[in-house]
Amino acid sequence: MPLKMRLARAGSKKRPYYHIVVADARSPRDGRFIEQVGSWNPMLPKDAERVALKEERIKHWLGEGAQPTDRVLRFLDKAGIANRPQRSNPVKAEPGKKAKEREAERLQREEDAREAAAKAAAEGSSETASAE
Numbered sequence: 833m834p835l836k837m838r839l840a841r842a843g844s845k846k847r848p849y850y851h852i853v854v855a856d857a858r859s860p861r862d863g864r865f866i867e868q869v870g871s872w873n874p875m876l877p878k879d880a881e882r883v884a885l886k887e888e889r890i891k892h893w894l895g896e897g898a899q900p901t902d903r904v905l906r907f908l909d910k911a912g913i914a915n916r917p918q919r920s921n922p923v924k925a926e927p928g929k930k931a932k933e934r935e936a937e938r939l940q941r942e943e944d945a946r947e948a949a950a951k952a953a954a955e956g957s958s959e960t961a962s963a964e
Contacts, residue, residue, distance in 0.1 A: 834856070834899075835896065835897060836855055836857045836900075837890070837898045837899065837904050838855060838900070838901045838904060839861075839872065839903060839904065840855070840861060840862050840865060842862075847875060848874055849872075849873050850871065850872040851865075851868050852868070852870035852871060852904055853865035853868050854866045854869055867893070869885065869890050869893065870883065870884050870886055870890070870907070871884045872884075872907065883910075883911070885907065885913070887913060894913075894914065
């Protein structure tokens with residue numbers, strides 16, 4: 833049975849509260865779970881005790897092979913229970929394909945405008961030189 837350590841939502845509308853649970857990976861998010869091993873209240877200020885963890889039970893379930901989700905792994909890393917590797921995705925910061933196309937079109941229009949202005953200035957200076 834594949835085990836997941838994940839968040840199960842509780843609380844009312846627009847007042848979220850999450851239980852950190854160990855559940856079968858096939859069960860629904862707020863459905864059946866095996867054990868509750870902590871809680872997270874995102875409504876509390878950041879300097880308050882937002883996350884409560886049962887460290888012994890978490891270590892037990894990690895030893896049993898439970899895989900934490902990314903958010904739960906963040907909590908465990910901050911508590912010093914598990915190690916979350918740093919991620920780096922430099923491609924994510926790059927603009928998308930359409931944005932790159934628009935930028936290329938804008939640069940082309942600016943270049944064309946500069947060439948037209950330079951050509952007009954050259955023709956205007958040649959006309960004044962021939963008039964003298």
